Amino acid sequence: EAGVAQSPRYKIIEKRQSVAFWCNPISGHATLYWYQQILGQGPKLLIQFQNNGVVDDSQLPKDRFSAERLKGVDSTLKIQPAKLEDSAVYLCASTRWGDSQETQYFGPGTRLLVL
Amino acid sequence: GDSVTQMEGPVTLSEEAFLTINCTYTATGYPSLFWYVQYPGEGLQLLLKATKADDKGSNKGFEATYRKETTSFHLEKGSVQVSDSAVYFCALSGMVTGGGNKLTFGTGTQLKVEL
Numbered sequence: 001e002a003g004v005a006q007s008p009r010y011k012i013i014e015k016r017q018s019v020a021f022w023c024n025p026i027s028g029h030a031t032l033y034w035y036q037q038i039l040g041q042g043p044k045l046l047i048q049f050q051n052n053g054v055v056d057d058s059q060l061p062k063d064r065f066s067a068e069r070l071k072g073v074d075s076t077l078k079i080q081p082a083k084l085e086d087s088a089v090y091l092c093a094s095t096r097w098g099d100s101q102e103t104q105y106f107g108p109g110t111r112l113l114v115l
Numbered sequence: 116g117d118s119v120t121q122m123e124g125p126v127t128l129s130e131e132a133f134l135t136i137n138c139t140y141t142a143t144g145y146p147s148l149f150w151y152v153q154y155p156g157e158g159l160q161l162l163l164k165a166t167k168a169d170d171k172g173s174n175k176g177f178e179a180t181y182r183k184e185t186t187s188f189h190l191e192k193g194s195v196q197v198s199d200s201a202v203y204f205c206a207l208s209g210m211v212t213g214g215g216n217k218l219t220f221g222t223g224t225q226l227k228v229e230l
Contacts, residue, residue, distance in 0.1 A: 033218075042119075042204050042220030043159070056217060091159065093218075103149075104218055108158040 002026065004107035006092050012113045018080040021110045025073070025094030031055075033104060034067055034077050035091040043091055049075060050097065079112075087114045117142040117209045121221035124202075128195055128228050136190040136224045138179075138205035146207040148172075148181050148188040149218070153202045162190075162203070195228045202226070 005024040013019050025032050030051050035043035046065065048056040051072035060067070064083070069075040079086055089111050093104040122137040140148065150162040150172070163172035168183035177192045188205060205221040 040222070042206070042222050043218075044220075045217055048217065103161055103164065105161075106151075106159040 004092055004094055004105055006090075006107040006110050008110055009108065010111050010113075012115065013082055015084055015114050016081040018078065019082055019112065020076050020078045021090050021092075021112075023075045023077070023092030023107060025075075025092070026105055028096065029094035029105070030072070030097035031095045032069055032075050033091075033093040033095075034075070035093065037089040037091055037109070039088070046077070082112075082114045084114050087112055117146065117207055117217075117219040119205050119207055119219055119221035121203075121205045121224050124223070124225035126224060126226050128226070130197055130228055130230055131194045132228075134190070134192040134195045134199075134226065136203055136205075136226070138188045138190065138221060140186050140188065140205070140207050142186075142207050142209050142219075144210065145183075146209045148179070149206045149208065150177070150179055150188070150190050151204040151206060151220075153204065153223070155201070159204070195226070197228045197230060200226055200228045 007022050032049045034046045036046050037043040046060045047067045049069040052069045067077045089109040091109045092107040095104045118141045120139050147166045149164045151159045152162045153159050163174040165172040165181035168181055171180045179188050179190045202223045202225045204223045206218050
């Protein structure tokens with residue numbers, strides 16, 4: 001089966017600009033996650049969707065970050081305006097809902113550099 | 116909240132040496148435990164997992180045992196190769212309000228294997 005797709009793979013922007021990332025999960029995976037991985041750290045969950053509803057967005061900086069998952073498939077993560085500290089790799093992952101031993105499948109990530 | 120602590124790197128070993136990367140966790144309930152690997156320039160990949168106490172996860176010569184009494188999940192390999200050079204992340208999967216699982220990652224341990 002095809003893996004989790006993300007685009008773009010790399011993005012360089014100036015601070016205060018806006019940026020958007022796209023994720024297409026594995027077909028049939030109801031749960032979708034966005035993570036932020038700052039250099040030298042482990043991934044940190046930003047938001048979790050179950051179909052098109054938000055399950056957990058407690059660590060999403062809502063003053064500048066937003067995410068949506070229309071129709072319960074693709075998802076976009078937006079940053080507006082970007083700050084220097086937003087430089088990181090943004091990972092998307094997906095998993096099946098209902099498996100007792102579910103595992104998250106990760107996309108390749110989008111590497112963001114804010115100058 | 117849930118947390119994962121793993122030994123700091125980088126860990127530098129000679130080829131065929133024995134590897135141990137320590138990981139301990141704090142969580143409510145009985146989480147599933149994972150080791151993920153991130154090769155240079157690639158995305159996160161699941162290496163192995165264990166879902167209950169005393170389970171041993173294994174893959175590619177790596178193994179880790181879920182020790183509930185010591186809340187540990189140490190990664191071991193008897194003979195490392197240069198191709199094992201990567202960053203290794205310990206993680207746990209805990210339940211979130213509303214359903215689904217949330218992965219909590221450690222900070223990662225970089226492994227360098229030299230000839």
